[in-house]
Amino acid sequence: MALNPQQKLAVSHVEGPMLVIAGAGSGKTKVVTSRICNLLNIGVPSSEIIALTFTNKAANEMRLRVQNQTNLQVWTSTFHALGVLILRESISHLGYDNSFTIYDAQDSLSLIQNCLVLLGQKKDRAIAKKCKMAISRSKNNLISAENFTPSSFEETEITGQVYSLYQKKLKEYGALDFDDLLYLPIALFKKEPEILASYQRRWRFLLIDEYQDTNKAQYQLIKCLAQTHQNIFTVGDPDQSIYSWRGADINNILSFEKDFPGAHVITLEENYRSTCHILNAAGGLITNNAQRYEKKLWSKQTGGEKVTIYYAQDERDEMRFIINTVMRCKENENLSFADMAIFYRTNAQSRLLEDAFLSQGIPYQIIGGVSFYERKEIKDLLAYVKVACFPSDAISFARVINLPKRGLGPSTCDKLYHAAAQSQMPILDFCIDLIHGNNSSVSLSKKQSAGVTEFVRILCLLQEKMKQNVAISDILKLAFDESGLTLSIKEDPETAQDRFANIDELLNKAISWEEERDETHSIYTFLEELSLNAQVKKEQQQALSMLTLHNSKGLEFPLCFVVGLEEDTLPHINCKDSVEGIEEERRLCYVGMTRAKRHLYLTSTSYKRIFGQSKFMTPSRFLSEIPEQYVQSNQSDFNDIEEDNEDAAIGKQVFHRDFGPGIIQRAYNTSLGLTYDIYFEDLQTTRSLVARYAKLQHGY
DNA sequence: GAGGACCGGTTTTTT
DNA sequence: ACCGGTCCTC
Ligand SMILES: Nc1ncnc2c1ncn2[C@@H]1O[C@H](COP(=O)(O)OP(=O)(O)OP(=O)(O)O)[C@@H](O)[C@H]1O
Numbered sequence: 001m002a003l004n005p006q007q008k009l010a011v012s013h014v015e016g017p018m019l020v021i022a023g024a025g026s027g028k029t030k031v032v033t034s035r036i037c038n039l040l041n042i043g044v045p046s047s048e049i050i051a052l053t054f055t056n057k058a059a060n061e062m063r064l065r066v067q068n069q070t071n072l073q074v075w076t077s078t079f080h081a082l083g084v085l086i087l088r089e090s091i092s093h094l095g096y097d098n099s100f101t102i103y104d105a106q107d108s109l110s111l112i113q114n115c116l117v118l119l120g121q122k123k124d125r126a127i128a129k130k131c132k133m134a135i136s137r138s139k140n141n142l143i144s145a146e147n148f149t150p151s152s153f154e155e156t157e158i159t160g161q162v163y164s165l166y167q168k169k170l171k172e173y174g175a176l177d178f179d180d181l182l183y184l185p186i187a188l189f190k191k192e193p194e195i196l197a198s199y200q201r202r203w204r205f206l207l208i209d210e211y212q213d214t215n216k217a218q219y220q221l222i223k224c225l226a227q228t229h230q231n232i233f234t235v236g237d238p239d240q241s242i243y244s245w246r247g248a249d250i251n252n253i254l255s256f257e258k259d260f261p262g263a264h265v266i267t268l269e270e271n272y273r274s275t276c277h278i279l280n281a282a283g284g285l286i287t288n289n290a291q292r293y294e295k296k297l298w299s300k301q302t303g304g305e306k307v308t309i310y311y312a313q314d315e316r317d318e319m320r321f322i323i324n325t326v327m328r329c330k331e332n333e334n335l336s337f338a339d340m341a342i343f344y345r346t347n348a349q350s351r352l353l354e355d356a357f358l359s360q361g362i363p364y365q366i367i368g369g370v371s372f373y374e375r376k377e378i379k380d381l382l383a384y385v386k387v388a389c390f391p392s393d394a395i396s397f398a399r400v401i402n403l404p405k406r407g408l409g410p411s412t413c414d415k416l417y418h419a420a421a422q423s424q425m426p427i428l429d430f431c432i433d434l435i436h437g438n439n440s441s442v443s444l445s446k447k448q449s450a451g452v453t454e455f456v457r458i459l460c461l462l463q464e465k466m467k468q469n470v471a472i473s474d475i476l477k478l479a480f481d482e483s484g485l486t487l488s489i490k491e492d493p494e495t496a497q498d499r500f501a502n503i504d505e506l507l508n509k510a511i512s513w514e515e516e517r518d519e520t521h522s523i524y525t526f527l528e529e530l531s532l533n534a535q536v537k538k539e540q541q542q543a544l545s546m547l548t549l550h551n552s553k554g555l556e557f558p559l560c561f562v563v564g565l566e567e568d569t570l571p572h573i574n575c576k577d578s579v580e581g582i583e584e585e586r587r588l589c590y591v592g593m594t595r596a597k598r599h600l601y602l603t604s605t606s607y608k609r610i611f612g613q614s615k616f617m618t619p620s621r622f623l624s625e626i627p628e629q630y631v632q633s634n635q636s637d638f639n640d641i642e643e644d645n646e647d648a649a650i651g652k653q654v655f656h657r658d659f660g661p662g663i664i665q666r667a668y669n670t671s672l673g674l675t676y677d678i679y680f681e682d683l684q685t686t687r688s689l690v691a692r693y694a695k696l697q698h699g700y
Numbered sequence: 701g702a703g704g705a706c707c708g709g710t711t712t713t714t715t
Numbered sequence: 716a717c718c719g720g721t722c723c724t725c
Contacts, residue, residue, distance in 0.1 A: 055715080080715050105714085126709070245713065272713055348710055368714080402701095409701045447701095533715070550713045572712055576719065588713080611710070612716045 002025075003034065008489065010266045011035045013233070014042070017226070017260035019211075020235040021253070023297035024282070024594035025273030028235040029058075029554060032209050033065050039205055040070045047342045050203045052075040052222070054210040056533060057367075058554050062209075069637065079218045083181035083533050086188070086199065093192050094184060099524070101390040102173045102531035106374065108132060108166075108177045110395050115165040119158060129423070135163045139179035140215045142186065147692040163400045174392040176410075182217035189224045200228045210518045210554065211236030211256075215247030223259055230260055238293050239286050242550060242588050244580070269296045273556050275304035277630045278600045284627035288552035289583045304598055309623055309633035312605040313697055316458050319356040320525060322561060325601055329559055333599070337363055340483050341545040341557040343568045349563065359545070369545040374515060377489055377499040378506055382477040382530070388462035389524060394420075405453030406486040415442050416452075431456050452560045457552040458482045463675035472523050473510035560596035565604040566617035590623045607660055614660055649676065655697040659683055 003011060007027055009021050012033040022028050036051060054060040056078055059077065063076040091098050103111065114134070115130040121127070121435075138148055139561070145164040150156055170176060189196040208214065211234035212224075226232035234256060241250050271279055279299045286292070309603050312318035322342065330336045342353060347369050355362045370379060380403060383396040390396070393419060402408045419441045420430035433439040435453045444452065461482060465475055480486070480503060487498045514521045515530075539546050545557070549570075564570060571585035593600060604619040649667045656662060659680040665675040674691040689696070 077715060123720070164707065242713075243715095246715080348711055403701075407701065411701085575710060584713095609716095622708085 001033075004270055005270075006268050007031050007034075008265055010233075010268075011038050013264065014039070015229075015231055017256070017263035018233045018266065019253070019256050020233075020262050020266045020268065021225050021237070021293070021295070022235070022266075023267035023271065023295050024236055024240065024591070025271040025279075025556070026268035026297065027270075027272055028237070028268065029062070029209055031268070032064055032233070032235055032520070033069075034209050036062075036066050036074055036207060037069050040066070040072050040074070043224065044205060046072040046074050047072045048204040049207070050201070050205070050225075051083065051207040051444065052079055052082060054213060054553060055551075056081070058209065059261045059398055071131075078532075079214075079221065080178060080181045083185050083221070084528065084532065086185045087176070087181065089323055090192075090195050091184065091200065091233070094188055096171065096176075096184075097174055099390070101173075101386060101393050101396075102181070103170070103175050103177045103526065104374070104445055104531060105178070106379070107175070108397045109396075111169055111173075111252060112162060112166055112174075114171060115162045116158075118165060122157065123340060130223065132158050135166060136177075136179050137247060138163065139183040140217050142217055142220060156251060156372050165380060169394075172392065174390055174426075175395070177342065179217075186217060186220050186224065193487055196224055197228075199225060201396060202230055204231055206232045208232070209236075210240075210685050212238050212241040212250055212253065213243040213246075213248040213553075214252050215243075215249060217247070219249075219252045219255070226260070232260060236381045236522045239289075239295070239587055240553065241589060241592050242584060244336075244584055256569045258678050267295065269298060271299040272296050273597055274299055275301045275598055277304055277306050278593065278596050278598075281344075281600070281630040282590050284630070285586065285593065285622055285625050286590045289586055291303045291376075291581070291583060291623060296307050305631045307458065307593075307602065307626065307630055309626075309631055309635070310601065310603045311619060311635055312603055313663060314607040315605055315609065318563065318603050318605045319366075319605060322563070322601075323360055323362070324354070325561075327360075329599065332455055334557075335599075337544040338540075339558040340561075341547065341552070341555070341559070341595065342561040342563060343547060343549045343552045343573055343595070347548060348571075352544055353563075361539065363543040364546055364568075366552040367545040368547055369547075371504070371533060372505070373533070375499075375502055377485070377502055380485055380488070380505065381476060381480055381483075381503060384485075385460065385462065385523065386460050386527065388479075389527065391426035394427045399668060400483070401455055402451075404484045406454060406493060407447045408451045408455075412444070412448050428456075428650065432460070454526055465525060471509050472521065474528050475523060476507055476510055479680045480693055485618045529586075543570075549588045552592055552595050556595050556597055559599040559601075560592065561601045562592040563603045565589070565602050565620040565623055566606075566608070567620055568617065568663055570620055570622065585626065586622060586625075589620075606657070607655070616657070654678060656689070656694060656697055657682070659687065664685075 010018065010031045013035070020028055020031060032051065032439070034130040036049060040046060051062060051064055053076065059078060063074065066072065066074050087100070088098055093101065099429045109128055109132055110134050113123060113125065116128055116131065117123055145160065145167050147512060148158055148160040148163050179253060185474050206222055207221060222232060236253065238250050238253060241248055252598070276299050283297060310321045312321055326340060329340070330337065343596065344350060350366055350369060354364070380400055383399040386393055386396040398413060399627060401413060417427065417429065420427045423430060430439065431452055435444060435449065435456055462475060462479055465478060489496050507692060510526065513526060549562070570589060571582050575581035600625065604623060606617055608615050608617050649664045652664050654662055654664060660682040662678040664676045664678050665686060668675055670690070672690045672692070676690055676691060677686050677688050679686045
């Protein structure tokens with residue numbers, strides 16, 4: 001595939017700052033990959049190049065492409081994984097131990113909840129979540145706990161206190177949260193210029209994909225690293241900025257030219273991905289954003305089908321349309337399931353799709369979503385291993401000390417935590433001392449003492465095996481067998497089988513993980529990769545993909561659906577109170593649409609079940625913002641009223657705008673004309689409606 | 701300390 | 716409809 005002149009210009013650029021600003025499908029990622037190959041070809045050592053992508057999946061793909069083309073390995077990762085690399089090497093300069101564990105969102109939330117309770121607040125998950133958001137936002141904006149100021153009426157001084165206490169506890173537990181992985185390297189570089197200088201010498205070329213979604217911390221990190229040599233190459237599309245809620249700031253694009261004076265700016269205008277219909281439809285939508293860089297984007301691919309909008313009556317109808325379309329395209333368009341993807345706004349929307357595909361035997365895979373490693377039984381088992389690896393990790397400790405039940409309830413555990421904190425000991429080591437009688441600061445009943453002894457026995461056993469370099473899978477198996485987690489899984493017979501299967505899967509993953517790497521297989525590395533979500537998920541070859549719009553970034557498929565285009569879903573209800581919010585939702589829709597190569601289907605439903613309640617929806621404003629000439633829809637026959645004759649109508653399914661789906665039970669004439677008695681499922685009542693006025697939709 | 705009944709908020713998006 | 720939190724009883 002030949003690069004166009006603009007792409008060539010970017011790919012052959014060697015030294016100095018460069019910014020590539022270009023629309024969807026114009027080959028930005030392609031340019032990054034090609035430029036890495038070019039640098040390698042002219043002799044730059046692979047160890048001097050760092051490429052940063054938005055997801056681990058994208059990083060793996062890019063690394064593999066480069067490897068295939070040059071046979072060389074280049075460090076390609078997310079910002080967070082780069083943060084871990086830096087911190088593992090140098091965090092001791094900040095007074096942390098370099099054998100830190102990494103807390104996922106659940107762990108951080110538990111810790112924040114604990115901090116709230118310690119500060120005399122009542123236990124409340126919703127408040128803890130808000131706190132977590134505020135702390136996370138602060139870290140991503142490089143605001144320390146000392147400098148924290150409440151930024152909304154919901155946040156109080158308490159949030160600042162929680163932030164301080166939370167950081168203190170993290171340090172005490174030898175743990176970092178996700179945001180620390182960006183925040184601490186910058187703190188380190190500020191504190192120790194010599195360390196920074198060593199990284200500047202080591203990494204001479206930086207490349208950043210999806211630049212429009214970098215936040216302040218990420219920008220600061222690369223700014224530090226590129227300060228001396230200025231060899232920084234960024235590519236992005238302001239119209240695809242969809243992470244402002246995580247602190248992403250398009251102004252980083254403006255800052256780039258300011259912070260790196262003399263930066264070359266290149267634009268790419270040809271889209272190689274989509275047909276004109278799709279590109280123009282998406283382009284028409286995005287022009288509705290007022291705050292915007294105008295960009296040219298065109299495609300040579302004329303013809304093809306228009307974008308299809310399907311207005312469904314209810315969710316069942318929407319699912320039926322999707323299934324029919326999928327099967328039709330598989331038969332007639334020579335597409336495989338792997339060529340198809342469905343995007344939605346929220347993860348919850350995948351449920352109905354899953355049910356539908358399961359019932360039809362259509363193979364599917366969910367990309368992203370609730371991770372395997374977030375499942376309770378997996379987290380429980382891993383918590384045992386983590387406590388053995390990180391004896392200070394009180395969050396993992398608390399997760400499993402009484403799982404299965406060992407007669408150690410909240411108050412006993414609290415005593416242990418307090419006493420351990422008092423004596424400044426790792427919680428596990430404290431318990432070891434306690435049962436050996438080396439410490440008498442906590443008195444336990446016989447039963448409780450037996451419980452602690454049993455727990456400690458398991459962990460010491462695990463630690464011993466780890467010292468002997470026993471295989472990771474064997475450690476996990478041992479942890480599972482010794483801990484008695486079987487008992488707690490069996491407590492819920494409904495789900496037990498699935499959960500045992502998940503445990504099995506984890507063991508198998510560990511086995512193949514170890515087989516893949518020969519020497520460097522420490523259990524610590526294994527746990528770290530799991531925390532970063534960096535495991536390469538094996539893609540199913542013949543499956544249709546289902547993912548959130550956010551996860552669709554950077555991908556492409558011949559056929560795409562964007563589903564649930566209703567007001568309050570997309571745009572989402574929580575984003576509607578500001579123009580910026582709406583504009584970001586519009587960009588989200590734009591990103592989804594521009595993933596499609598040849599076929600694009602947008603669906604909207606007028607009747608939905610939400611929180612167990614029925615709700616009427618109005619079509620998303622975005623649908624009406626797409627220029628009509630690129631669209632075909634079923635809108636025209638949507639309002640058709642079929643004039644039925646009396647008896648033929650009985651038993652038919654109909655749909656009423658207000659009452660939802662129903663079945664005609666009786667048909668007769670009144671002075672107003674043809675009238676039906678209709679039983680409405682959702683209301684569980686029968687109503688008599690005049691056909692002429694009821695505007696029923698038939699035959700669905 | 702464990703287990704059950706009851707209440708209320710909940711779903712935005714991810715590394 | 717579901718999960719997490721609280722309150723109550725044993
Ligand atoms: N010069 C070219 N000739 C042919 N195909 C190309 C060329 N450049 C890129 N492509 C193809 O166009 C598609 C889109 O490229 P790429 O994913 O790099 O775009 P992008 O700008 O990163 O897209 P987005 O920002 O929407 O994720 C890919 O399939 C790529 O192989």
